[in-house]
Amino acid sequence: MHANLAGLLKSHFGYSSFRPLQREIMETALADRDTLAILPTGAGKSLCYQLPALAREGVTLVVSPLIALMKDQVDQLTASGVAATFLNSTLDPRENRSRLDAIRAGEVKLVYLAPERLMSGDFLTTVRNWNVTALAVDEAHCISEWGHDFRPEYRRLRELREALPGVPAIALTATATPRVREDILSQLALREAAVFLASFNRPNLNYLVEPKQDAASRIVRFIKARGADSGIVYAQSRKRSEELAATLRNSGIPAVCYHAGLEGPERARNQEAFLRDEVRVVCATVAFGMGINKPDVRFVIHADLPKNIEGYYQETGRAGRDGLPADCLLLYSRGDVAKLIRFLDEIPDGETRDHARLQLDQMADFAESDHCRRVNLLGYFGEAWPEENCGGCDNCLAPRESWDATTEAQKFLSCVLRVSQTGHPPVGIRHLCDILTGSRSEKILMKNHDQLSTYGVGKEHGAAKWAEIARQLARKGWIEIAGGTWPTITLTADGMRLLRERRPVSLTRLMALDKPAARPRAGDIECDMELFEILRAHRKQVADAASVPPYVVFSDIALRHMARDYPVTDSAFLAIPGVGERKLADYGPGFIGLIAGWLETHDRRHFAPLAGFSSPAPKPPKPAVNSTAQVTLELWRSGKSIDEIASERGLATTTIENHLAQAIANGEPIDPRVFYTAEEEAEIRAALVGYSEEALKPVFDHLEGRISYGKLRIFRAFEAVGHPA
Ligand code: ADP
Ligand code: MG
Ligand code: ZN
Numbered sequence: 047m048h049a050n051l052a053g054l055l056k057s058h059f060g061y062s063s064f065r066p067l068q069r070e071i072m073e074t075a076l077a078d079r080d081t082l083a084i085l086p087t088g089a090g091k092s093l094c095y096q097l098p099a100l101a102r103e104g105v106t107l108v109v110s111p112l113i114a115l116m117k118d119q120v121d122q123l124t125a126s127g128v129a130a131t132f133l134n135s136t137l138d139p140r141e142n143r144s145r146l147d148a149i150r151a152g153e154v155k156l157v158y159l160a161p162e163r164l165m166s167g168d169f170l171t172t173v174r175n176w177n178v179t180a181l182a183v184d185e186a187h188c189i190s191e192w193g194h195d196f197r198p199e200y201r202r203l204r205e206l207r208e209a210l211p212g213v214p215a216i217a218l219t220a221t222a223t224p225r226v227r228e229d230i231l232s233q234l235a236l237r238e239a240a241v242f243l244a245s246f247n248r249p250n251l252n253y254l255v256e257p258k259q260d261a262a263s264r265i266v267r268f269i270k271a272r273g274a275d276s277g278i279v280y281a282q283s284r285k286r287s288e289e290l291a292a293t294l295r296n297s298g299i300p301a302v303c304y305h306a307g308l309e310g311p312e313r314a315r316n317q318e319a320f321l322r323d324e325v326r327v328v329c330a331t332v333a334f335g336m337g338i339n340k341p342d343v344r345f346v347i348h349a350d351l352p353k354n355i356e357g358y359y360q361e362t363g364r365a366g367r368d369g370l371p372a373d374c375l376l377l378y379s380r381g382d383v384a385k386l387i388r389f390l391d392e393i394p395d396g397e398t399r400d401h402a403r404l405q406l407d408q409m410a411d412f413a414e415s416d417h418c419r420r421v422n423l424l425g426y427f428g429e430a431w432p433e434e435n436c437g438g439c440d441n442c443l444a445p446r447e448s449w450d451a452t453t454e455a456q457k458f459l460s461c462v463l464r465v466s467q468t469g470h471p472p473v474g475i476r477h478l479c480d481i482l483t484g485s486r487s488e489k490i491l492m493k494n495h496d497q498l499s500t501y502g503v504g505k506e507h508g509a510a511k512w513a514e515i516a517r518q519l520a521r522k523g524w525i526e527i528a529g530g531t532w533p534t535i536t537l538t539a540d541g542m543r544l545l546r547e548r549r550p551v552s553l554t555r556l557m558a559l560d561k562p563a564a565r566p567r568a569g570d571i572e573c574d575m576e577l578f579e580i581l582r583a584h585r586k587q588v589a590d591a592a593s594v595p596p597y598v599v600f601s602d603i604a605l606r607h608m609a610r611d612y613p614v615t616d617s618a619f620l621a622i623p624g625v626g627e628r629k630l631a632d633y634g635p636g637f638i639g640l641i642a643g644w645l646e647t648h649d650r651r652h653f654a655p656l657a658g659f660s661s662p663a664p665k666p667p668k669p670a671v672n673s674t675a676q677v678t679l680e681l682w683r684s685g686k687s688i689d690e691i692a693s694e695r696g697l698a699t700t701t702i703e704n705h706l707a708q709a710i711a712n713g714e715p716i717d718p719r720v721f722y723t724a725e726e727e728a729e730i731r732a733a734l735v736g737y738s739e740e741a742l743k744p745v746f747d748h749l750e751g752r753i754s755y756g757k758l759r760i761f762r763a764f765e766a767v768g769h770p771a
Pocket of ligand 3: 440443
C-alpha cells in the first residue's frame with residue numbers, strides 16, 4: 047500500500063536499519079491511527095513522522111515549540127533532499143507568501159509551524175485548503191501545565207484538530223509522567239491512540255560521579271582530556287555559569303555562557319556559536335536545553351547538584367544523541383545538598399516543600415550510592431535493569447573498596463534504639479551523630495542525651511563520617527529516614543534484626559577522586575583519527591558556506607565511518623550511514639576527493655568489525671539467572687518468603703522480587719497466586735493494556751503504588767512465559 051519504508055529510509059536519510067520502535071510507530075501512523083510515542087532523547091523521534099510524510103500523499107503539518115528547532119529540522123531535511131519548509135513570525139511577508147504558494151501547489155511534504163501561528167486570524171481557514179494528510183506534534187509535553195515546558199499556545203492545537211477532521215495525529219515527547227500523558231491524549235483529542243513507550247536507558251552514556259573538590263580546575267582537566275569534543279557544563283546559578291565560562295576561556299578552552307538573564311540576541315549568538323562548533327563548551331543554567339538538537343554533545347558536566355533526578359536525567363540526556371559514547375560527570379558534595387535544603391525554606395507550601403525535599407534526598411542518594419548508576423536511574427523511572435556490570439558507570443567499572451563496618455553499624459543502630467527507648471520522638475541524623483561523638487551541644491544536654499549509654503561511644507569518627515555511615519545504612523534498609531523538611535530516623539524491622547543477631551556489615555568507601563574513565567564505551571567507532579580531523583575540517587567549511595551547523599552536513603558517525611571504510615566510489619560512499627542520494631550528489635565529490643587524496647600518501651588502516659553500532663540496543667540482554675539471583679532462588683526453593691530472604695541477605699525486597707522474576711522468565715515453576723490475588727492480577731492486566739513499554743513507573747503510578755515494582759516485574763515474567771491460568 048505505502049512506498050517501502052526501508053527504501054525511503056536509505057534513499058533519503060542514508061540509514062539501513064530502523065531504531066527500536068521506529069518501524070512499529072511509522073506503520074501505526076500510516077494506518078491512520080492516532081499515536082503517542084514516548085521515546086528518550088536521541089531515540090530518533092523525528093523520523094517517526096518524517097518518513098511517513100514521504101510515504102503518503104499530501105502534506106504533513108508539524109508543530110514544534112521553538113523557532114530554532116524548526117529551522118534546524120528544515121535545514122536537515124533540505125540537506126537530505128526532502129521538500130520541507132517552516133512558517134513562523136521571523137519571515138518577511140514576501141517570503142511567507144511564497145512559502146504559502148508552494149504549499150498550496152503541493153510542492154512541500156512537511157510544513158513546520160510555530161504554535162503561535164495557530165492564533166493568527168484566518169490561519170485555520172488557510173490550512174483547510176491544503177491537502178493535509180497528517181499532523182505531528184513534537185515535544186508534545188508542552189501542551190500540559192503539569193509538564194516542565196508548558197506553552198499556552200499548544201492548547202490551541204485542539205482547534206487545529208477540529209479544523210482538520212479525520213486527519214490522524216502523532217504526538218512525540220521524551221518526557222511524560224502519567225499525568226502529562228493523560229493531558230496529551232485528552233488535549234489533542236487522540237482517539238484510541240496507540241501508545242509506544244520505550245526503555246529510558248541511554249546505552250551510550252557513561253555516568254560518573256566524583257567528589258566536588260576544586261571544581262573549576264577539575265572541569266578544565268576533564269575537558270582538556272577530550273580533544274576537540276564539545277559539551278555542556280550545568281551550574282546552579284547565572285553568576286556561576288558566567289564564572290565557569292570565564293575560567294574555561296582563561297584556560298584556553300573556547301566557551302560561552304547561556305542563561306535566562308542574557309539579552310535575547312546574545313543568547314541566540316552563544317547558542318549558534320555552540321551549534322556551529324565555534325566554541326566547544328556552553329556553561330549554562332537549566333534554561334539551556336530544549337532548543338539543543340546538537341547530536342554530537344560528547345559530555346555533560348554538572349558542576350553543582352541538580353535538584354532532582356528528573357532534571358539530572360534530562361540534562362545528561364542532551365549528551366550523545368547521535369549514539370556515540372558520551373560522558374556525564376556529576377561533581378558532588380554534601381555542601382551542595384545543604385545549600386539546596388536552605389533554598390527549600392523559601393517554598394511557602396508545606397506539601398510542595400516536603401516533596402522537593404524528598405526529590406533532593408533521592409538525588410543525593412543517587413550520587414552517594416555504590417550501586418550501578420544505570421540501575422538506580424532506571425529504577426527511579428520504574429524500569430528494571432539486570433544487576434550486572436553495566437559497563438557504563440563508575441560504580442560498575444571501578445567498584446569501590448569496602449570495609450568492615452560491623453561495629454559502626456551496631457553503634458549507630460543501638461543509638462537509634464536508645465533514643466526511641468527514652469520515649470522521645472525520633473531525631474535527625476545530625477543529632478544522632480552528636481550523641482555518638484559526645485557533643486555537648488545545647489540540644490543534646492536539653493534532652494539529657496548525654497546520659498544515654500551510646501553517648502560518646504563513636505569518638506573514633508567525626509560527625510560527617512557518621513552521617514555518611516547513616517546514609518549507607520538507610521540505603522540498605524536498616525534505618526528509615528523520613529518526614530519531609532526535617533527528616534528523622536527510625537529503626538526498621540530489618541535493622542532491629544541486624545542489631546540483635548550482630549550480623550557482619552560491610553560498607554563501601556566514598557567514591558574516589560579521578561577514577562579511570564569509563565571503558566569500554568558502548569557504541570564506540572574506532573577510526574583513522576587523522577583522516578577524521580581532515581574530514582571534520584572540510585565539513586565545517588561546507589557547512590559555513592551553506593550557513594548551517596556542521597551536523598546538518600554529516601554526523602560524526604558518518605565521518606567516522608568514512609575514516610575507517612575509505613569510500614572512494616559513489617556506491618561505497620552511499621553505503622556510509624547517513625549518506626542518502628541527495629548528500630551523495632551534493633557533498634560526495636568533495637569528501638571522496640579528500641579521501642582519495644589521503645590514500646595516495648597513506649596506507650589504509652584496518653579496524654575491528656563493529657558490533658551493531660547503528661542501533662545501540664536499548665533493551666537489556668535477557669539475563670541468565672546470575673549468581674546472586676541463584677542464591678535467592680535456592681532460598682526460595684527451601685521454602686523461605688520474600689521478606690525472609692531479603693532480611694537474610696540484607697537486600698531490598700524489590701531486589702529479591704527481581705531475582706524471582708528472572709527465575710520465572712527462565713522457566714522456574716512457581717504459582718503466581720503466591721504473589722498476587724486473581725483480582726490484583728486482573729487489575730495489573732488492565733493497567734498494562736495499550737502499552738508496549740519497558741518502563742513500569744506509569745503502571746505503578748496508575749495503580750497508585752498498590753502493587754510493588756517487584757510484583758509488576760513478576761507479572762511480566764509470567765506473561766513472558768505464559769501465565770498459568
Ligand atoms: P529525538 O527527537 O528522539 O531526540 P532525533 O530525531 O533528533 O531524536 O534523532 C537523533 C539522531 O538519531 C539523529 O542524528 C538522527 O539522524 C539519528 N537517527 C534517527 N533514526 C536513525 C536510524 N534509524 N539509524 C541511524 N540513525 C538514526
Ligand atoms: Mg526530537
Ligand atoms: Zn553500572
